[in-house]
Amino acid sequence: MTEKHLTEIRFDSLKLHEKILQGIEKSGFSNCTPIQAETLPLALDGKDIAGQAQTGTGKTAAFLLAVYQKLLTTPPGENHRQNQPRALIVAPTRELAIQIHKDAEALGEFTGLKHGLVFGGTGYEQQRKDLEAGVDVLIGTPGRLIDYLKQHVYDLKAIQAVVLDEADRMFDLGFIKDIRFLLRRCPPPEKRLGLLFSATLSYRVTELAYEHMNNPQTIEVEPDKVTADKVRQTCFMTANEEKIPLLIGLFRKLNPPRSIVFVNTKRTADTVWGYLEGNGFKTAVLSGDVPQRKRMKLLLQFQSGELPILVATDVAARGLHIPDVSHVFNYDLPEDAEDYVHRIGRTARAGASGEAISFACETYAFSMPDIEEYIGHRLPMDPVQDDLLAEVDPKSRVRPERSDRQASRPDGGRGRRPRQGKPSQHRKSPEKATESQQTAAATTADAPNKRRRRRRKPAQKTENT
Numbered sequence: 001m002t003e004k005h006l007t008e009i010r011f012d013s014l015k016l017h018e019k020i021l022q023g024i025e026k027s028g029f030s031n032c033t034p035i036q037a038e039t040l041p042l043a044l045d046g047k048d049i050a051g052q053a054q055t056g057t058g059k060t061a062a063f064l065l066a067v068y069q070k071l072l073t074t075p076p077g078e079n080h081r082q083n084q085p086r087a088l089i090v091a092p093t094r095e096l097a098i099q100i101h102k103d104a105e106a107l108g109e110f111t112g113l114k115h116g117l118v119f120g121g122t123g124y125e126q127q128r129k130d131l132e133a134g135v136d137v138l139i140g141t142p143g144r145l146i147d148y149l150k151q152h153v154y155d156l157k158a159i160q161a162v163v164l165d166e167a168d169r170m171f172d173l174g175f176i177k178d179i180r181f182l183l184r185r186c187p188p189p190e191k192r193l194g195l196l197f198s199a200t201l202s203y204r205v206t207e208l209a210y211e212h213m214n215n216p217q218t219i220e221v222e223p224d225k226v227t228a229d230k231v232r233q234t235c236f237m238t239a240n241e242e243k244i245p246l247l248i249g250l251f252r253k254l255n256p257p258r259s260i261v262f263v264n265t266k267r268t269a270d271t272v273w274g275y276l277e278g279n280g281f282k283t284a285v286l287s288g289d290v291p292q293r294k295r296m297k298l299l300l301q302f303q304s305g306e307l308p309i310l311v312a313t314d315v316a317a318r319g320l321h322i323p324d325v326s327h328v329f330n331y332d333l334p335e336d337a338e339d340y341v342h343r344i345g346r347t348a349r350a351g352a353s354g355e356a357i358s359f360a361c362e363t364y365a366f367s368m369p370d371i372e373e374y375i376g377h378r379l380p381m382d383p384v385q386d387d388l389l390a391e392v393d394p395k396s397r398v399r400p401e402r403s404d405r406q407a408s409r410p411d412g413g414r415g416r417r418p419r420q421g422k423p424s425q426h427r428k429s430p431e432k433a434t435e436s437q438q439t440a441a442a443t444t445a446d447a448p449n450k451r452r453r454r455r456r457k458p459a460q461k462t463e464n465t
Contacts, residue, residue, distance in 0.1 A: 033058035084158035085138035121292030142178035330358035337374035
């Protein structure tokens with residue numbers, strides 16, 4: 001029986017290349033999701049697409065299959081060089097780029113196409129070598145892509161397909177100038193396939209599509225359903241001091257197998273992590289200042305189930321496809337209504353069900369009207385029952401290791417440098433000072449007295465006379 005989130009249209013009915021169908025079959029897919037069913041027939045016919053669909057509905061597979069079909073059915077030009085990718089896929093975040101690359105490796109396993117992945121934060125030389133060796137499908141974030149492009153490690157003159165994923169997020173993160181920089185160095189829109197996908201097709205996203213695409217077809221799949229149907233949303237009106245007891249009480253009662261707790265600041269993330277760890281819940285923090293290698297390791301542990309709870313800032317709200325996330329907790333309500341949708345979209349992926357629990361506290365309750373207006377309905381409110389509030393000893397909070405705190409600070413945890421011009425505040429102890437330093441200090445300390453004595457001598461002579 002076909003699942004509710006799938007259509008009756010099968011992939012093998014779309015005249016996809018045989019090598020693509022092999023990857024689809026091995027990945028366990030048979031029927032299209034609504035966004036795939038709407039966009040693939042047009043994209044396979046060579047038409048540009050500007051697509052909108054709620055998160056977790058299969059947008060990544062839709063554009064990957066269209067790109068593969070284009071590259072397998074249209075050979076590169078005669079003068080094609082090794083360092084000229086044939087397809088460019090741009091993502092706003094490292095996590096999303098990594099996820100797209102993972103999906104591309106699976107779906108494109110039998111195509112013979114070589115995938116390249118570039119993003120900031122790690123692997124600079126290795127990524128450069130991979131590009132120099134030649135890739136067919138280049139996936140990356142704007143900053144690192146432009147860095148290598150300006151160094152002439154590769155060029156975009158042979159691009160046959162361009163994909164912009166999470167286009168609305170490009171604007172939010174200030175990448176739109178970078179996107180235009182990349183697109184202007186590709187062949188003109190009429191000579192390449194253009195695919196743009198976004199959770200929302202705002203005016204500025206639509207303007208970008210018509211500026212850099214060839215008469216794109218706009219596809220909107222259930223645009224009025226901002227949040228997924230299978231996410232059960234609840235909200236607790238809570239005092240600030242009740243948030244930690246309520247969170248721990250809910251974890252004890254629900255015992256969720258895999259959860260993400262969203263907060264608004266790094267400091268709050270450390271606090272929540274400390275109380276969860278101190279009360280027996282294995283937890284990790286994912287925020288913007290976590291080094292890339294550690295971030296990837298944490299995500300792998302979370303995906304494998306080794307790590308059941310992730311406390312995250314909005315760096316993790318988009319682009320992460322982590323299966324089987326059962327619960328999302330908005331410990332802090334986001335100040336941007338769109339971020340609420342993307343946060344709770346981490347659960348109920350690909351037709352699964354999930355639960356989103358939000359705390360409307362004294363600090364962030366003002367965000368509720370905007371969130372409710374954006375999602376088109378009121379958030380169901382649950383009372384804070386006494387039995388949900390766990391007894392939490394303030395001393396149970398675990399403090400981050402000193403090395404972790406140092407790693408997150410720009411100065412590496414060394415503190416401020418001594419101020420110039422104020423040696424007395426940072427003078428070494430007499431026992432540790434050298435003889436010359438002691439002499440210099442004594443001379444400096446005695447200098448004012450000498451000056452005073454010199455000024456008095458003329459006056460004394462006058463009086464004696």
